[in-house]
Amino acid sequence: MVIRRAVVTGASSGIGEATVRVLRAQGWEVVGVARRPKRLARLAAETGASTIACDLTDPDAVAALVAELERTGPVHALVQVAGGARGTDSVEQGSIDDWQWMYDANVLTTQRLVAGLLPLLRRAAAADGHADTVFVTSTAAQSAYPGGGGYNAAKAAESMLVKVLRQELHGEPIRVVEVAPGMVHTEEFALNRLGGDVAAAESVYDGVAEPLIADDVAELIAYALNAPRRVNLDLVTMRPLAQAAQHLLARGTLHVRTDD
Numbered sequence: 651m652v653i654r655r656a657v658v659t660g661a662s663s664g665i666g667e668a669t670v671r672v673l674r675a676q677g678w679e680v681v682g683v684a685r686r687p688k689r690l691a692r693l694a695a696e697t698g699a700s701t702i703a704c705d706l707t708d709p710d711a712v713a714a715l716v717a718e719l720e721r722t723g724p725v726h727a728l729v730q731v732a733g734g735a736r737g738t739d740s741v742e743q744g745s746i747d748d749w750q751w752m753y754d755a756n757v758l759t760t761q762r763l764v765a766g767l768l769p770l771l772r773r774a775a776a777a778d779g780h781a782d783t784v785f786v787t788s789t790a791a792q793s794a795y796p797g798g799g800g801y802n803a804a805k806a807a808e809s810m811l812v813k814v815l816r817q818e819l820h821g822e823p824i825r826v827v828e829v830a831p832g833m834v835h836t837e838e839f840a841l842n843r844l845g846g847d848v849a850a851a852e853s854v855y856d857g858v859a860e861p862l863i864a865d866d867v868a869e870l871i872a873y874a875l876n877a878p879r880r881v882n883l884d885l886v887t888m889r890p891l892a893q894a895a896q897h898l899l900a901r902g903t904l905h906v907r908t909d910d
């Protein structure tokens with residue numbers, strides 16, 4: 651049996667880290683990628699994954715990453731999780747620096763990875779039957795909300811890029827899967843978005859009965875990768891039960907409505 655090897659970005663925290671753990675537990679070979687080497691080293695020790703520290707916004711670093719991956723084995727799957735949000739400014743007062751970072755970290759990074767890794771994915775697909783790509787976008791790609799401008803725009807652009815890629819790869823045995831989560835309570839996402847303000851970050855989840863956790867998304871990604879190869883999950887939107895829509899978030903215990 652072929653042991654499949656996945657490259658998982660965003661591996662130093664949250665959804666990416668959880669995905670590394672789930673795939674390793676299922677017997678995948680995994681290469682975890684993020685910038686912070688200490689966190690990667692800990693993950694490697696705990697899971698047996700390999701790791702490569704790389705700033706995905708740096709084209710030279712991505713070229714070196716691709717060369718290292720090519721040198722060390724096949725790539726059957728790319729799971730692109732790295733990215734995130736900065737700020738909640740209005741469009742009128744949007745910080746160009748933050749918006750530029752979000753476009754780079756979510757959109758251009760995805761393009762760079764696809765361009766670099768597609769030759770390796772094709773090689774693995776030719777040798778072993780098929781290859782996979784999974785991209786974590788967001789429900790922010792689907793609905794606008796006040797203060798979401800920069801992130802809405804970046805995630806919508808990333809989502810479009812994924813849809814284009816699926817059509818461009820039509821006829822090849824390479825799946826293109828998009829996973830769009832709603833609110834996921836991860837360690838750092840809100841903290842990074844809100845400039846490191848711990849209280850503000852925690853208040854995002856205040857009273858929400860069970861936001862998604864990173865494992866929920868990781869399990870879905872693993873399902874997409876392990877599904878029979880004829881099955882392509884084009885787009886899976888996953889929200890917590892408490893979030894019926896971007897703007898409809900129930901805080902407090904969920905309860906059954908009764909007439910009395």
Ligand SMILES: NC(=O)c1ccc[n+]([C@@H]2O[C@H](COP(=O)([O-])OP(=O)(O)OC[C@H]3O[C@@H](n4cnc5c(N)ncnc54)[C@H](OP(=O)(O)O)[C@@H]3O)[C@@H](O)[C@H]2O)c1
Nearest residue numbers: 660662663664665684685686706732733734788834836839
């Ligand atoms: N949490 C949510 O509510 C939520 C909802 C929908 C979608 N998402 C999306 O899901 C993805 C993961 O979110 P999360 O909650 O797991 O966030 P997170 O905990 O902040 O993780 C983000 C990951 O991306 C990596 N990363 C950021 N910039 C990078 C760069 N320039 N080069 C390499 N790696 C980089 C970070 O690692 P280093 O800092 O070590 O580089 C980290 O591992 C993001 O794309 C996010 O937009 C999150």
